[in-house]
Amino acid sequence: MSLMLDFSNVMEENLGHEQGIKLADFERILERGGKIQNDLRQRAENGEIGFYKLPYSEDLAEEIETYAALVRERYDYYIHNGIGGSALGPIALHTSLRSAHYNMKSSPKMFFPDNIDPDWINELLDQIDVSKTLFHIVSKSGETAETAATTLFFMKYLKEKLGDNFYKNILFTTDPVKGLLNQIAREYPIKCFRIPPDVGGRFSVLSPVGLVSAAISGINIKELLAGAREMSVICDNSDLMKNPAFIFAAIHYMYMKRGKNISVMMPYSNKLRDMADWYCQLWAESLGKRFDVSGELVEVGQTPVKALGATDQHSQIQLYVEGPNDKIITFLEVESFSNNIPLNNYFTYINEFDYFKNRSLGELLNNEKKATELALTNNHRPNLTIKFPEVNEKSIGAFFFLLEAATAFAGGLLNINAFDQPGVEEGKIATYALMGRSGYETKRKEIETLLSRKKSYKI
Numbered sequence: 001m002s003l004m005l006d007f008s009n010v011m012e013e014n015l016g017h018e019q020g021i022k023l024a025d026f027e028r029i030l031e032r033g034g035k036i037q038n039d040l041r042q043r044a045e046n047g048e049i050g051f052y053k054l055p056y057s058e059d060l061a062e063e064i065e066t067y068a069a070l071v072r073e074r075y076d077y078y079i080h081n082g083i084g085g086s087a088l089g090p091i092a093l094h095t096s097l098r099s100a101h102y103n104m105k106s107s108p109k110m111f112f113p114d115n116i117d118p119d120w121i122n123e124l125l126d127q128i129d130v131s132k133t134l135f136h137i138v139s140k141s142g143e144t145a146e147t148a149a150t151t152l153f154f155m156k157y158l159k160e161k162l163g164d165n166f167y168k169n170i171l172f173t174t175d176p177v178k179g180l181l182n183q184i185a186r187e188y189p190i191k192c193f194r195i196p197p198d199v200g201g202r203f204s205v206l207s208p209v210g211l212v213s214a215a216i217s218g219i220n221i222k223e224l225l226a227g228a229r230e231m232s233v234i235c236d237n238s239d240l241m242k243n244p245a246f247i248f249a250a251i252h253y254m255y256m257k258r259g260k261n262i263s264v265m266m267p268y269s270n271k272l273r274d275m276a277d278w279y280c281q282l283w284a285e286s287l288g289k290r291f292d293v294s295g296e297l298v299e300v301g302q303t304p305v306k307a308l309g310a311t312d313q314h315s316q317i318q319l320y321v322e323g324p325n326d327k328i329i330t331f332l333e334v335e336s337f338s339n340n341i342p343l344n345n346y347f348t349y350i351n352e353f354d355y356f357k358n359r360s361l362g363e364l365l366n367n368e369k370k371a372t373e374l375a376l377t378n379n380h381r382p383n384l385t386i387k388f389p390e391v392n393e394k395s396i397g398a399f400f401f402l403l404e405a406a407t408a409f410a411g412g413l414l415n416i417n418a419f420d421q422p423g424v425e426e427g428k429i430a431t432y433a434l435m436g437r438s439g440y441e442t443k444r445k446e447i448e449t450l451l452s453r454k455k456s457y458k459i
């Protein structure tokens, strides 16, 4: 297997009687787990939950690779314009599998602006030549305000440079039929990739949402899918005690029941840093729900937090080791780094540095992880480790799939719908209303009335 889930440090033998989980605790929810698994399988088959199928889209990968080769020839810059599930996965893919200094030596230079701060977006314009830029507009709904607005912002410059040929520098990834991007694509011969209707934004990284930018930067997307495929088989294991998606979900579920409402993801690897960001959206948006599937008020969820080892050992760890015992921490550990140059002590008169001799930065990083893990466990703070033998396409593909499958299981255990996002939609509708979009007049009036009644406290 390309990844390993080590959950020793949540087990009673290691964490202690009060905070630890017993094998019997797992056994109590195995039967329910089996039912959830069958239900998820059924819904995947019915075309209700589409992410399970994405690792098997080898033909699509071929098509994307051919397209990516053309992009590399034709453009010097690539802008990925999307937000939320249409951006976080692609960003995590890029930063995990490409060099941090990719744009200094590779072409096309890649940018992933996933916000609408006007100054920040404007600064980006200084970095590119619009006429040599491919603008990849990624939106499942095809109408999210942020993505629409930045598209219009870039259009001004595209129109100025290319006139009616502006469409040649645009690529859409969107729903097969619905949404405003499809209306534009009916007017202009814009290339479109499709997000399957049964794949939600935060589960879409292994669709064209993530695969296109990855292929353009030379990531081997077939290997990525192969890693995800391998993991999809492992996560389909009916022996749930050997199924890492179930185990991850079950542990988090059991701790949620015990009041641990914070889930920290802490990669000990800069390359995996944005994976924690991707996980935060996946876990928060999928599991943070007011009602369960039968409409009962439950207000469940777990607040995801991202941290980075070793950096945050000097920031957050004090709180995690000694503060409220309300968290479960997942470390991401890399067994083998690509560069592990041995250190030497150049200051021979300082014996205290000798312990670095013939040791590497990677060894220090992993020992620091071990030290943090020990400190947490000794203080009865539950923690898990997902171990990457190395960071490569296979392990990254496997990781995406594992966490998506775990989220689906966790949704089942919490008895909520992990695949909708009514809270996000509420914010989107309020934005349309506040911006004066037609069709949202009633909502606008409602908001104005609410605001007029608001009591103000300001100093």
Ligand code: PA5
Residues within 6 Å of the ligand: 083, 084, 085, 086, 138, 139, 140, 141, 142, 143, 144, 147, 200, 201, 202, 203, 285, 421, 424
């Ligand atoms: O996971 C989700 O559904 C959301 O985070 C969406 O990805 C996000 O709101 C962007 O939506 P869209 O891709 O429709 O523009």
